[in-house]
Amino acid sequence: MNNFLLSSIKPFYVMEILEKAQEYERKGRNITHLEIGEPTERTNSLIKKAAKQSINSNNSRYSNSLGIQELRDKIATKYKNNHGVSISPDQIVITNGSSAALILSLITLIKPGDSVILVEPYYPCYPQLIKILGGKVRIFKTSVQDKYQINIKKFSKFINKKDKVLILNSPSNPTGVSQNKDVLKFLSSLKINIISDEIYEGLNYDSDPETFLNYNKNSIVVNGFSKFYSMTGWRLGFLIAPKNLIRGIQKLQQNMYICAPTVSQYAGVGALSINQEEIERLLGSYKKRRDYALSSLRDMGIDVGYSPDSSFYIFADMSNYTDNSLDLSLDILKKVGLGVAPGIDFGPSFNKFIRFSYSSSLKNIQVGFGKMREYIKEYT
Numbered sequence: 001m002n003n004f005l006l007s008s009i010k011p012f013y014v015m016e017i018l019e020k021a022q023e024y025e026r027k028g029r030n031i032t033h034l035e036i037g038e039p040t041e042r043t044n045s046l047i048k049k050a051a052k053q054s055i056n057s058n059n060s061r062y063s064n065s066l067g068i069q070e071l072r073d074k075i076a077t078k079y080k081n082n083h084g085v086s087i088s089p090d091q092i093v094i095t096n097g098s099s100a101a102l103i104l105s106l107i108t109l110i111k112p113g114d115s116v117i118l119v120e121p122y123y124p125c126y127p128q129l130i131k132i133l134g135g136k137v138r139i140f141k142t143s144v145q146d147k148y149q150i151n152i153k154k155f156s157k158f159i160n161k162k163d164k165v166l167i168l169n170s171p172s173n174p175t176g177v178s179q180n181k182d183v184l185k186f187l188s189s190l191k192i193n194i195i196s197d198e199i200y201e202g203l204n205y206d207s208d209p210e211t212f213l214n215y216n217k218n219s220i221v222v223n224g225f226s227k228f229y230s231m232t233g234w235r236l237g238f239l240i241a242p243k244n245l246i247r248g249i250q251k252l253q254q255n256m257y258i259c260a261p262t263v264s265q266y267a268g269v270g271a272l273s274i275n276q277e278e279i280e281r282l283l284g285s286y287k288k289r290r291d292y293a294l295s296s297l298r299d300m301g302i303d304v305g306y307s308p309d310s311s312f313y314i315f316a317d318m319s320n321y322t323d324n325s326l327d328l329s330l331d332i333l334k335k336v337g338l339g340v341a342p343g344i345d346f347g348p349s350f351n352k353f354i355r356f357s358y359s360s361s362l363k364n365i366q367v368g369f370g371k372m373r374e375y376i377k378e379y380t
């Protein structure tokens with residue numbers, strides 16, 4: 001066993017909360033989940049139909065390692081229609097969730113010892129993946145004072161010639177903030193490889209959906225179907241990379257994964273046929289849930305101090321209540337049966353924060369914030 005590596009890998013603390021919650025549920029307690037960033041929408045009938053058709057016609061064997069042509073074509077068309085950016089289907093690789101797209105991108109761009117910049121608060125898997133590859137993590141902190149935008153002046157002083165890669169995540173998990181156009185323009189002018197994790201692209205309520213490809217065509221974009229199309233369990237994602245990188249990525253894919261799940265790829269073709277009306281309905285519903293969550297937090301005296309404009313997360317400073325976000329999350333779960341994500345998952349500077357996810361139904365969110373109100377009133 002690779003003890004040295006495994007001992008340096010951190011647990012995903014939110015999973016520890018979820019597992020504790022499940023333990024309570026097995027004992028018959030009613031638990032409300034606002035900890036997990038997983039949409040609970042029913043699978044759209046077009047997705048189901050396309051998957052069933054692929055099964056019925058025995059289209060369920062290995063696909064081309066880069067993915068089925070129909071899906072790669074549809075993704076290229078979507079980027080043209082939604083963002084006005086021309087990409088060739090040959091630049092697209094379909095992957096096992098965006099998680100695999102991230103891993104393939106990182107292997108492609110870094111070698112042991114290379115420095116990778118993460119923007120804190122960050123998605124918890126990033127530093128672990130970098131460590132696995134022998135890279136060095138350098139953390140650039142954003143703050144609520146800057147509304148979680150990357151501060152251009154500070155970043156200019158922070159970056160140095162040794163930094164090889166920056167992972168950008170806009171819209172962000174856990175803040176729900178999209179970086180503004182000035183920041184994107186600034187980042188595109190830097191001499192650094194950028195992996196732009198755009199898994200929440202399109203889940204924008206008060207900001208424009210963006211792709212970093214419109215700012216820098218040499219970046220690698222990571223995206224997928226888990227969030228926007230509520231397809232977490234289908235394990236379907238993709239990356240878009242400059243043509244000269246595709247052959248290398250293809251060789252990695254062949255050796256590591258062979259191909260993305262074929263039935264899921266056909267399901268993805270179905271997802272890309274969902275009409276605009278349905279998408280507008282979904283976005284309207286998320287906006288309502290976000291507004292409800294923010295106003296309930298305000299009512300209980302928690303002002304998050306910024307406006308989460310995208311994805312489905314709210315990141316709240318809980319320093320009035322705790323120095324230890326894991327203890328606080330476990331206590332909230334124990335006392336009122338509510339699961340929330342501890343800030344420590346998203347970087348060492350955010351151990352006094354809690355992330356709330358509004359990816360579940362409005363009814364569930366109402367119950368959840370009711371429990372949070374009770375906790376603040378009765379136990380703090």
Ligand code: PMP
Nearest residue numbers: 097098099123173199224226237
């Ligand atoms: N990136 C970010 C920022 C995420 O929040 C997630 C899922 N929580 C992923 C990547 C991975 O998503 P998936 O593998 O399901 O596409």
